[in-house]
Amino acid sequence: MKIFRFRGGIHPEGNKDPTACHPIARLPLPQRLYIPLQQHIGEPAAPEVEVGDHVLKGQRLARHQGSVSAPVHAPTSGRVIAIGDHMAPHPSGLPVQTITLEPDGEERWIETEPAVDPFALTRAEVSARVRDAGIVGLGGAAFPAAVKLDAGNRHPIDTLILNGGECEPYLTCDDRLMREGAGYVVEGVRLIANGLGAKRTVIAIEDNKPEALEAMRAAAAAHPGIHVLRVPSRYPMGSEKQLVTTVTGREIPAGKLSAEIGVSVHNVGTALAVCRAVRFGKPLVSRVVTVGGGAIRNPRNVVVPIGTPAGDLIDFCGGFTEPPTRVLMGGPMMGQVLPGLEAPVVKGTSGIIALTAAEAHAASERACLHCGRCVDVCPVGLVPLELAARVRAGRIDDAAELGMGDCLSCGCCAYVCPAHLPLAHLFNYAKGEIAARREAQRKAEETRKLAEARRLRLAAEAAAKAARRPARPAETVETES
């Protein structure tokens, strides 16, 4: 199969070996599970249980609301001991509505409905099972998977891509999943292909994962519609836009979904979850998390119930060997700072990475040299140094004109900058500011309309009053009102 090249990109040090060489371990049940109601893009889930309720493993705790949303299920059997605010796994550390569960240790499953023949299900049935299982994109973005499947109804999908890129340094959870659960992953991807009506399926795996590639090739050998494709290791290969270009040569137009050009991309972990949901009727209640970084004593991949505090996970992996400079959720290129060890693992948490100072290469910021390395590596074709200068000067609108909105926040520019400029930070600030301005603009227009409506109403009322008072005859009232 032909492979297409995308612009820019970088080759960061992988640092994947320490975790990739160990089999996935299973975390013993923690003391408490903190299950946020918003673990996905879209509307938060609405709680269906009350404090004191005893719930079974896999029982729905909160249902989805709105078209883009996902339900949340109990990761184990136990008692609901609180529903309220808990620290969100978000760099702000803001509270989020959270169900706190005290496990009873029995791990008793709720009755599930396995499908007799999952491949006999209709597209709508597959989508419904995926939605009811609370499956979201497990690569990190946490977009509800069923919404992606339903997009296949509106746009014909010719290519389904399974994203085995895992281009972020340190992360190996998808690698291990493909090695250890290739059969389930392949079945999951076949079910997704069924649900989408996709003609061909491409499993794209970076060439730094030869074992995973081998395992997936073996598992997919029996299915002629599935191609396992070896793609070069180059960050950000795992970004949807770049992967679609690499596999199909097509470019997703700005502001459009991949479905609109006939492509759908799903993550390895998502495929496994789909297999469990559609074949066995089991909801998404756990995921594989890479616990790594130089400050972790025994780095490895762990199967973790959703809602486990990050601290429990780190303790299970032997704790810290030295105080880390940063503890991250996700990979070091696009992940975010963990606000505290009490923040829980959620559906989109691909890794908990504790970096030492030596790994981070932190350095203070210097003046921009205009060396243009950021331009060379930008996968989008932006000129980061020009954007940064404008954002710094508060010229957000100028930056928007230069393509600020197309930035992926992949961080390639900041990674290579010899002056250590906080480029990705500046750009995320600018994108937030652009959104805020759009919102303010919308509100100002709304206000103007309301004020104008009120002025007209008052004028009409005054006129009506004036007309009524002096002259009883009704003609004037009618002409003026």
Place this chain on the structure above:
Amino acid sequence: MTMILSVVAVAALGLALGWLLGLASQWLGATTDPVVERIAEALPGSQCGQCGFAGCAQAAAAVAAGDAPVTLCPPGGRAVAEKLAQILGATFDPGNLPDRGPLLARVRTDACIGCSRCIKSCPTDAILGATKQLHVVLEEACIGCGACAEVCPTGGIDLEGIPVTLRNWRWHKPGVGHA
């Protein structure tokens, strides 16, 4: 002799040029003709009167004439101030703005007597309710001008900042550190 002269000359040239640049930046600051209409266009147009002027048109005239700062409009906040500064070709000090984002009015259920005065005072018709019934503020339409709080006989309307949540949280601007 030549050597000393040239060293002195270059040094003097450098200093003189630097001094000229400094003067130029002071004297040749960009000025544009004030455009009252453009300013009025940028203001919210809700005639709330928080700026101390009778309405947005009067405020626009005052800003254009330089009698009022670009930061005069509390409901407009930073965005409007920036826009006005841009129109006037002026710079503004965000430190002068009250340190709060936009506000929302909220009726305290225990204090509302259903007098409907706030409803009449609201410049955007953002308060709903009939006489003798509890009034509610429509968050979408409220501009946080505070006109309702002023007329409320029981002091039962609070102006509150919009709380920061996961949905409206944004990255702040990174600190400027230059070598």
Place this chain on the structure above:
Amino acid sequence: MIHSPYVRKAVSVQRTMGLVLLALIPGIVAHALLIGPGVLVNLAISTITAVGAEALMLHLRKRPVAIAVGDLSAVVTAWLVTLCFPPIVPWWLTVCGALVAIVAVKHLYGGLGQNPFNPAMIAYCSMIVAFPALMSQWPPAGQLSFDTQLALILGGARDIDGITGATALDALRTGLRSGTQTVDAVLQGSAFGALGGRGWEWISVGYVAGGLFLLAKRIITWHMPLAFIGVLAGISTLFWLLDPGRFASPLFHLASGGAMLAAFFIVTDPVSGATTPRGKLLFAGGIALIAWLIRNFGAYPEGIAFGVLLMNMCVPLLDMKTQPPVFGHHKDAKGGGK
């Protein structure tokens, strides 16, 4: 680092500048061996002046002095100033050049990263305009002892017409201007070696070696050296083929004067150059074109410095007009556009 990415490439301004200095060493060694060690004296003078001026300016501008001086950028500027000056210029000319580069070109425009013009080239141009005689005295290879060179640099007496010869580019120009000689006849003269100017050609080889090192270390990209050398070679080949009697060969153009120093160290100055890939090609190609025009038709024997400054002025326009195509906005992308 409160925001991703939380890992960075082990690069810094200091490391970049350090590698540039390292890459200059082969050329400097060749220079000291073939022409004489006078260049080392002037390198020391310019380095001290530049670093001192840098520290003073930072202090006056109320910026942290230690970190900024430690980034070695002033040393790089000083070395480049010296290497494009004749090696036996009196010490005060070197001082003036370094001061112009650091004080006027760099700090009056806002310091590191802010100057629109190449500091070394402004220094060269201002000095060749102010002191044309001194700036044209290039010593021939291996004929001046260290003592003589030292006396010329530190002493005041400049009766040296007898000891310095014309450079290759000078000789070629004078020879051709006299109207009696062809290129071939001129090239038989003592100023010429195997490739270009005698002795100087091997210094050029040293600069190429350093430049290849910078390319390998990815401090510079291939765009600028390739465009510069390509355009200079291309246009000189074309005219040489048309009239070998009037125009020198491409090899001569590439190996003479400061062509190789320029291709890898001057044109590639990041601060005052273009930043986009296509911008870099146009920028360096434009310099080569102007340099060749001035060498052949202009009033000065060497035109690279003027080419650099003229193209520096075009950089904002070049960068603006050569932004790479933005992903998702390609014309052939289905339904593209904002």
